[in-house]
Amino acid sequence: MKNLHTVFVYQRRLSDLSFLTQGESLTNIVLNTNDISDLTPLKDLKKIKRLIVDWNQIEDLGPLADLTTLKEISAYSNKISDLSPLSGLIALEAIGFYNNQISDLTPLKELKNLKTVELITNDIEDVEPLSGFNSFEELRLTDNPIRNIELLSHIANLEY
Secondary structure, eight states: OTTOOEEEOOSSOOOOOGGGTTOTTOOEEEOOSSOOOOOGGGTTOTTOOEEEOOSSOOOOOGGGTTOTTOOEEEOOSSOOOOOGGGTTOTTOOEEEOOSSOOOOOGGGTTOTTOOEEEOOSSOOOOOGGGTTOOOOSEEEOOSSOOSOGGGGTTOTTOOO
């Protein structure tokens, strides 16, 4: 697995990611529609740029906290409520957390490289942590109980 750059495992009931611990060259991991709940085996994959883990059982993003090369993460339809492990991942350009239990966007406040943010169907009321951004290309917040969307009206390229 030393020279492997991409892993794609779709709809295989995969739950154990320990086989990825030797994937030191991995940059692209797609593990959609499986039974994954633990991302710990990914914590030392320092070259990863793209992680797609939609439709799994993930609650904790903690193992990703030191993956500073990560540019894109998508984890649609999981059980995620806490984005704080992402707060130091300043290379992030795109995040997708459709259909989770996220309410606090404060951990995203310093991620100034974010261009695409998809947080549809969560528990978000306060978008103030996103108000300092000027360069969003795509911001999707549909189906959230947002109190004041006007905080985002200054973003030049944003259509809503």
